[in-house]
Amino acid sequence: xxxxxxxxxxxxxxxxxxxxxxxxxxxxxxxxxxxxxxxxxxxxxxxxxxxxxxxxxxxxxxxxxxxxxxxxxxxxxxxxxxxxxxxxxxxxxxxxxxxxxxxxxxxxxxxxxxxxxxxxxxxxxxxxxxxxxxxxxxxxxxxxxxxxxxxxxxxxxxxxxxxxxxxxxxxxxxxxxxxxxxxxxxxxxxxxxxxxxxxxxxxxxxxxxxxxxxxxxxxxxxxxxxxxxxxxxxxxxxxxxxxxxxxxxxxxxxxxxxxxxxxxxxxxxxxxxxxxxxxxxxxxxxxxxxxxxxxxxxxxxxxxxxxxxxxxxxxxxxxxxxxxxxxxxxxxxxxxxxxxxxxxxxxxxxxxxxxxxxxxxxxxxxxxxxxxxxxxxxxxxxxxxxxxxxxxxx
Numbered sequence: 001x002x003x004x005x006x007x008x009x010x011x012x013x014x015x016x017x018x019x020x021x022x023x024x025x026x027x028x029x030x031x032x033x034x035x036x037x038x039x040x041x042x043x044x045x046x047x048x049x050x051x052x053x054x055x056x057x058x059x060x061x062x063x064x065x066x067x068x069x070x071x072x073x074x075x076x077x078x079x080x081x082x083x084x085x086x087x088x089x090x091x092x093x094x095x096x097x098x099x100x101x102x103x104x105x106x107x108x109x110x111x112x113x114x115x116x117x118x119x120x121x122x123x124x125x126x127x128x129x130x131x132x133x134x135x136x137x138x139x140x141x142x143x144x145x146x147x148x149x150x151x152x153x154x155x156x157x158x159x160x161x162x163x164x165x166x167x168x169x170x171x172x173x174x175x176x177x178x179x180x181x182x183x184x185x186x187x188x189x190x191x192x193x194x195x196x197x198x199x200x201x202x203x204x205x206x207x208x209x210x211x212x213x214x215x216x217x218x219x220x221x222x223x224x225x226x227x228x229x230x231x232x233x234x235x236x237x238x239x240x241x242x243x244x245x246x247x248x249x250x251x252x253x254x255x256x257x258x259x260x261x262x263x264x265x266x267x268x269x270x271x272x273x274x275x276x277x278x279x280x281x282x283x284x285x286x287x288x289x290x291x292x293x294x295x296x297x298x299x300x301x302x303x304x305x306x307x308x309x310x311x312x313x314x315x316x317x318x319x320x321x322x323x324x325x326x327x328x329x330x331x332x333x334x335x336x337x338x339x340x341x342x343x344x345x346x347x348x349x350x351x352x353x354x355x356x357x358x359x360x361x362x363x364x365x366x367x368x369x370x371x372x373x374x375x376x377x378x379x380x381x382x383x384x385x386x387x388x389x390x391x392x393x394x
Contacts, residue, residue: 002028003102004309006091008081008246010034013275013297014107015062020305022071029128030073031099033091035080038131039065046134046293047158048324052165053138057131084250086268091132103308106247106258106266106273107301110292112385117149125234128155135344142296145169148221148231152179154323156237157192160201162327171202171229173221178205178223183321185355191348202229205256217371240292242277244289245341255279257290262314263306270305284316285335293321318382320375331375334365346371 005021007014017342018032034040041060049055054214057079068075069380083092084104105124112127114120124144126137141147147163147345149156152174163170178189179196207341208224220228242257253259257279264272275297278279296319303315321332328351339357346353346369354374357365366378 004029004031004100005103005105006031006099007105007107008033008091009105009107009109009275009277010036010040010075010077010334011061011107011109011275011297012040012294014105015040016298016301017105017107017274017305019071019310020302021062022073023076024298024305024309026104026309030055031070031076031370032073033076033079033081033099034115036130038067039075039077041131042294043065043129044322046131047128047155048162050131051128051134051138052162060131081246082269086244086250086271088277089270092280103269103271105264105304105308106271106277107275107297108246108273109241109278110276111237111243112240113213113239115209115236115238117209117211119214119218120236122212122214122218123216124214124218124232125228125236126214127236127376128159129182129190129240131243137233141168144232146231147171147199147233147235148173148229149235149237150221151237152184152203152205153237154174154180154321155237156235157196157325158323159235159237163201164199164201165383169202171204171221171231172224173204173207173229173291175208175211176253179203183332183336184330184367185339185342185357187342187344187348187355188369189332192325192330194271196324199326206228215340229341229356233377240276241277242290244277247271247277249275255288262316263312264300264309264315265307274301274304281313282316282317285337290296291319292319293319295320314345318361318379321378329370329372331368331372332365333368333375334363336365339364346376347370 040062047069080094082094112129149172153359160170166336211222213220244258246253248254249256260271260278260280276292280291294392298388303313306313323330336357341358343356353371354368354371368375
């Protein structure tokens with residue numbers, strides 16, 4: 001009889017491990033534990049179509065509930081694992097129950113990074129990581145005309161676009177000198193700066209925050225120059241932190257993420273980890289990486305499932321990401337960190353162009369704006385050996 005596999009975390013990565021194990025012929029007991037009351041669901045639409053009310057919660061589900069029953073996957077919703085006893089190969093649940101495992105997969109994802117600011121715990125100060133978060137934001141938005149967003153990354157800018165479309169007065173406050181600085185070039189940042197300001201967003205760059213003000217409920221954000229930006233709703237969108245605490249407390253190796261090898265195996269041969277919570281060494285990029293993306297969640301989960309099934313795998317992906325803001329789609333292929341030159345093809349004024357990132361003449365990443373063809377070609381090309389002049393068409 002095959003050992004029981006228990007998956008902690010019922011998001012995109014965890015659900016994919018369960019599906020891939022069954023598709024790969026695993027017939028043993030299989031449990032999928034999630035701390036939310038919902039079936040596994042997509043998170044990217046939370047800050048876009050779900051927040052805008054264009055899809056309901058059921059529209060986010062990765063698979064209908066019947067899928068798990070049909071495939072004999074014991075999905076346990078609303079359960080939180082609080083400890084791992086590696087010696088006994090047993091999990092401790094918050095409600096006092098225990099579960100044994102043969103192989104364990106951690107797919108615990110990330111938590112929204114919190115701000116250590118005076119007033120950050122006031123009512124009306126929110127983060128966005130779950131269906132419950134968005135339900136709360138939508139309810140608060142009904143009585144909020146002014147919305148302040150701290151952070152001009154993907155989530156912050158996506159929510160700004162939705163809030164503006166809903167008729168809100170929106171301010172975005174960013175400490176860096178340009179939006180999405182960590183992931184895109186100056187040319188792409190400049191394009192999105194103009195896009196949001198043209199839509200009426202009060203986008204403030206190079207701006208620090210002293211405190212969040214108000215009585216019990218937030219009334220504004222105090223900037224480091226003393227100015228107060230009024231707001232009845234404040235979204236903190238300053239990135240995410242890997243949810244690796246459970247692994248660390250169990251004695252697994254962690255370093256801003258659970259450390260895994262190319263098969264998803266942790267420092268314990270009976271425990272694997274997949275998705276946003278992991279960090280692994282990439283031969284492609286010659287460094288340790290942690291990726292927060294649907295692509296990584298799915299592909300690393302498939303690799304780990306193969307490894308559990310006894311196959312040799314060495315996961316080293318070409319990552320890709322996307323963001324929807326207004327009617328603009330940004331698609332990113334590869335990691336641009338370390339580029340020494342860029343080439344812009346197409347016209348930003350036409351809202352269709354791409355930026356190719358080069359290192360020593362080799363294409364390493366492409367940011368495509370409303371240019372799906374260049375994105376797909378870039379995913380095909382990046383990672384191949386250098387071929388002179390090989391750039392995708394706009």
